Amino acid sequence: MGSTFSGLNTALTSLYAQRRGLDVTGQNIANASTEGYTRQRVVMHAQNANLVPGIYSTTTAVGNGVTVSSVERLRNGALDQRSYTEHANSSYHNERAGAYTLIEDVFGEPSDTALQARLQDMWDGWNAIASNPDKQAPKSAMLEQAVTVATSLNDAAVQLDNQYKSTRAGLDTYVGEVNKAAESIAKLNHEIVLATQAGLQANELMDQRGQQMLKLSELVGATATDLPNGAMSVYVGSAQLVSEFNTREIWVEPGSAQKLQDLPDIEVNLKWKDTGASVAAGGTMGAQMELLDKDGTLREISTQLDLVASTLASDVNGKHRAGYGVDGSTGLDMFVPYEPADPDITARNIRVNTDLLDNVDRVAVSSGDPLGVGTATRVLNGTVADEMSELASSRIGADATYQSLIGDLGVSSQSSIRRRDIQNAVTDQVDAARDAESGVNLDEEMTNLLTYQRGYEAASRVLTTIDSMLDQLINRTGLVGR
Known part of the structure; x- marks a missing residue:
């Protein structure tokens, strides 16, 4: 008893x-x-x-x-794993949608002050010249509008490059955060295993490790596997970032592109520091790598913008060289690069020829020589100016190229925003289910x-x-x- x-x-x-x-x-x-x-x-x-x-x-x-x-x-382990995946997807789509929003801000279309409106002002200026080919005022006004067009192209190219540089600097910052978070998880793994073996509770340590893991999933799309001894292994793609108490480092390979002009000759390479293999990044860094890639979004938009500038220069210069100014000058280009040695005209280097800005009478407006040099007939008409104004409606001209760029950008931006909203709704549902339990x-x-x-x-x-x-x-x- x-x-x-x-x-x-x-x-x-x-x-x-x-x-x-x-x-x-x-x-x-x-x-x-x-x-x-x-x-x-x-x-x-x-x-x-x-x-x-x-x-x-x-x-x-x-x-x-x-x-x-x-x-x-x-804690529900299955919901944790789902949360890591969905947070990685949300971070990826948030970064993409944010990048497209910034690109749209560069162009600011539609607007009365955006590039499309300024192109139209320039074509209207040529139309005014066609009606009064002998007057200086319409030519001066058109040249100012042309300068505004060139400046708009210059500014857009610089802003795209600035966005590239900002994204590139952010990638370097995130690499440091990933390596630091990986070290924190390895350290917490060690403390948790020791506590578990000693029969002590390590719940708060596990919470800290879970927060670091969630951060890694958002940054680089990491996933995790729980081990029997209480430790956690972390993977990026199929490669291991944290193995119990040991970590591997990732880095942006030295010499990687720092600005848009470096592409495509120099690329941005995110690699494992020990093996040199490429990192299959997801999350925020995965979206950034897409932006920074030689075939990425920023490079593609920049190339299309350069095509607008080169098309504009080619179309206008071709007709301008064949025409005559009031002073009899001919064979002049209207748009030239900032540096004469530059082989191509791009959005970054396009400018209006200073010879025309210094003397508006050299602007080609006539199909014949107003001075009649070498001929018995003097010809002063607005034929060239009229042909210039008609470039606005060309199906392969600068306007059409620019409109195609803006149209494609708008479609991609709306698609990225819709996917972001859908993904964020899914992530919120998973978080709500996890919070209801934990x-x-x-x-x-x-x-x-x-x-x-x-x-x-x-x-x-x-x-x-x-x-x-x-x-x-x-x-x-x-x-x-x-």
């Missing part, structure tokens, strides 16, 4: 267990607003009085009380708080009752009749 004093131990174990429950509940309440915190739950089980049952070693005692077997971390609910915690409080008070009452019984037994038994 059970010992007279066994009830004291039963009540005492209950006090310990209920107090542990109060402690864990208090921890949950304290961290209700802590990002990445996972609620915890005390797991209790009854202690059996017959620890080693046998024929001659049994007892009629009810039990030895209660013990706390563990403090569970209420997040702290204050109403539930208040209920647990009252439960453990009443349990503690009841155990205290049991202890007081047993103490009173033992006092009666020890101090007052045998005093009858004295």
